Amino acid sequence: MRAVDAPPSLARRLRMPAVLFAVTALAVATTALYVQGLLPASVPSASEPFHYNGYAQVLRHVKADGDVDFASVGHERKVLDGFVESLASFSPHNRPDVFPTPEDALAYWLNAYNALVLQQVVDGYPYLESVRQPWLGRFFWGRAWPVGGERLTLWALENRVLRTEYADPRIHFALFQGARGGPRLDGAHFQPEYLDAQLNDASRRFMADKHHVDLDGDTVHLALLFDTYRDDFLRALPEGRRGSVLQFVWAFLPDTCDERPGCATRSDLDRACGPKLDRCKIVFEQEDWTLPDAAAREPRP
Known part of the structure; x- marks a missing residue:
């Protein structure tokens, strides 16, 4: 007896789920490659040698406290671009x-x-009030730029390049997140000949801010960044000192608070937490994700 073929309409209905699955799988795979910066980009011919002159010019609009005059940066948009x-x-x-x-x-x-x-x-200014406005953290993965033959998102640049190729947790205090509660720009671009000192300075500035490190009795309030990248900080510590992220914090705390009244010092942490820094409770605080805007803006209704 010959098998009866399925009607054409039924065959189409059976094929539809398979087609949808294949399209969805392709979309997911492409998105993953995009976010991770694994898609290629063309490499245009350069009209001049690589330099930081334009970027250094834009950084003049960073204030001493780390706030940024985004309006003035916008006026020099061609230089930044x-x-x-x-x-x-x-x-x-x-x-x-x-x-x-x-x-x-x-x-x-x-x-x-x-x-x-x-x-x-600057693209979103002045309507952008926080880098958290784009849904699901899209600010850091939703856009990719051509960089030396690769299309890199901010997520890929941080996680696939910086964290993978450079085992230096000080980078977390050097990356500008566009947030008042995160690492700030300091008005100078990173220079190879001074890089170690600049990374140390960025780390010390972050630690000396009481919004990032604050003592309350035997409780240490730390910025959430220390929990997010805890493994990076612990790996950088010598053997025998990897039990607590406070060991890393201690290394960059100031000895005095002459320049930052109210900050925590190394001595303060020693007294509160003991010589092994193991007597304190750690509380990780949420960060302020509003823009570090030098302009006083009225909140939107």
Whole structure:
């Protein structure tokens, strides 16, 4: 007896779920590649050697307290865009001859990340009030830029490049997140010859802010960043001192608070938590994600 073929309409209905599954799987895979910065980009010919002059000019609009005059940055938008466009031609991945040392490469990635954050904030200014406004953290993964032959999102630049290729947790205090409660710009771009000192300064500035490290009796209030990247901080500590992130915090706390009244010092942490820093309770505080805007803006209704 010959099998009876399924009617055409039934065959189509059976094929539809398979087609939808294939399309969905392709979309998910493409999105994953996009977010992780694994898609290629064209490399335009450069009209001049790579330099930071334009980016350094834009950073003049960073105030002493780390707030940014975003309106003035917007007025120099062509200068900022020119630097960002140069990233498409040069990176340590496609032009290692231009970035021959680890310091050259790391300075490049830090400056690139911070410039891309600045550009994206200016794109949304003055309507953007927080980088958390775009849904699901889209600010950090929803846009990709051509960088040395790769299309990189901010997420990919931080996690696939910086955290993977450079085992230096100080980068977390050097990456501008466009948030008042996060690491701030300091008005100078990262330079290979001064990079170690600049990373130390960025770490000390962050620790000296009582919104990031604060003592209340035997409780230490820490910025959530210390919990988010806890493993990175602990891996950087010597053997035998990896039990608490406070060991890392202690290393960058100031000895005095002459410049930052009310900050916590190393001595304060020693007295509160004991010589092994194991007597304190740690509470991780939510960060202030509003823009570090130098302009006093009325909140939107």
